[in-house]
Amino acid sequence: MKNYxxxxxxxxxxxxxxxxxxxxxxxxxxKFKELVExxxxxxxxxxxxxxxxxxxxxxxxxxxxxxxxTLVYKNSLQSEYGxxxxxxxxxxxxxxxDKNSGLGYATELMNIxxxxxxxxxxxxxxxxxxxxxxxxxxxFKKNNFSIQEILHDKYQPGVAEFVMMxxx
Numbered sequence: 001m002k003n004y005x006x007x008x009x010x011x012x013x014x015x016x017x018x019x020x021x022x023x024x025x026x027x028x029x030x031k032f033k034e035l036v037e038x039x040x041x042x043x044x045x046x047x048x049x050x051x052x053x054x055x056x057x058x059x060x061x062x063x064x065x066x067x068x069x070t071l072v073y074k075n076s077l078q079s080e081y082g083x084x085x086x087x088x089x090x091x092x093x094x095x096x097x098d099k100n101s102g103l104g105y106a107t108e109l110m111n112i113x114x115x116x117x118x119x120x121x122x123x124x125x126x127x128x129x130x131x132x133x134x135x136x137x138x139x140f141k142k143n144n145f146s147i148q149e150i151l152h153d154k155y156q157p158g159v160a161e162f163v164m165m166x167x168x
Contacts (some may be wrong), residue, residue, distance in 0.1 A: 011063070011064070012061055012062070012063055012068070012104070012105055012108050013061070013062045014059045014060065014061050014062070014071070014108075014109070014112060015059065015060060015062065016057065016058070016059055017050070017058045017059065017060055018053070020060065024067075027067065028058075028060050028067060028070070029047050029050075029051070031067055031070070031095045032047065032050075032058075032070060032072075032091070033047070034095070035070070035091070035093045035094075035095060036091060036093070039130050039132060039133065039155075039156070040130070040155045040156070041155065041156070046072075046090070050072060053075075055074060055075055055076075056072055056073060056074050056075060056090055057072070057073060057075055058070060058071070058072045059071045059072075059109075059112065061105055061108065061109055063100075063103075063105065067095055068094060068095055068096070068100045068103075068105050069092075069093060069094040069095055069100065069105050069106060069109055070091060070092075070093060070095070070109075071089070071091070071092050071109045071112060071113065072089070072090040072091040072092075073087065073088060073089050073090060073113065073116065074087070074088040074090065076120075077120055077122055078126065080126065081126065081148060081149055081163045081165075082148075082149075083123070083124060083126055083148070083165060084123065085121070085122055085123040085124075086122055086123060086124050086125065086126040086165070087113065087116060087117035087120060087122040087124070087125045087126070088125075088126045088127070089113055089125060089126070089127040092106065092109050092110065092113065092127070093106075093136075094106055101135075106139060107143075110143050113125055117168070118168070122168065123167065123168060124165050124166055124167040124168055125145070125165070125166045126163070126164070126165050127140060127145065127163075127164050128151070128154075128161045128162065128163050128164070129161070129162045129164055130155070130156070130159060130160075130161055130162075131159060131160040131161070131162065132156075132159055137162060137164070140164050140166075141164075143166065144166050145164040145165060145166045146164065146165060146166075147162045147163070147164055148163045148164065148165045149162075149163040150162055150163070151163060
């Protein structure tokens with residue numbers, strides 16, 4: 001993973017979670033749960049898949065010694081929602097978003113996504129985003145993603161999920 005120098009913020013580095021110490025790995029999974037569970041509910045199965053690197057990989061973004069965000073993605077290209085050979089983002093998010101938004105961290109995680117997708121010769125990048133997170137929908141739209149499909153009641157009753165895609 002790369003180190004990035006961002007304007008007006010500490011240097012951002014990213015690392016696979018397998019490189020974390022056991023205590024930092026536990027801290028990562030706690031932060032992951034705090035980020036994802038309010039939207040999608042219990043994450044024990046996802047954490048198990050991430051921990052065992054079954055079908056996905058995870059990276060943590062660090063600003064100095066602080067964990068500021070995460071990227072979780074499928075290890076192989078996917079054919080879902082009518083899209084073949086897509087790189088699938090499972091989670092791209094900031095920990096303590098009130099403090100860490102607007103500093104370029106999510107954009108740098110997006111750059112990693114785009115690099116990995118191109119390395120795999122993906123036809124595009126696919127992500128699902130909850131309508132309960134309009135700021136996340138807007139972030140992906142700013143990064144040239146468009147809504148391809150709307151799923152109703154997929155994860156939470158009464159909450160729509162947007163399937164968003166960026167083609168190459």
